[in-house]
Amino acid sequence: MCGLSPDSPYIDLAVEVFAMLADATRVRIVLALCEGELSVGELAEAVGKSPTAVSQHLAKLRLARIVSTRQDGNRVFYALAAEHARQLVSDAIFQAEHAVDNHPRHHHPQDPA
Incomplete structure (x- = not known):
């Protein structure tokens, strides 16, 4: 159905991606x-954590190639390296909605969020 077999050579790497995303702050x-893209300060404000904590999470996400950076003077901006991380997180949240609601919100896109 998904086009991949259970013996895919990428399974171990996929597990590492899941492990990297198994953190609420990330x-x-x-x-x-x-x-x-956002700076560390903007991300810290958005997620309600200190810039130091966000920087540590970003370093891990960068090593996993989930985020990329762009430098502008002395400021560093972060962006998603690919849309796949966004899709994984979205799908995980949609799955969580199914766990608590018989009629999840994502099945009714016309409803306000």
């Missing part, structure tokens, strides 16, 4: 970056 960072 999921919040990915969601914040869905709208475009």
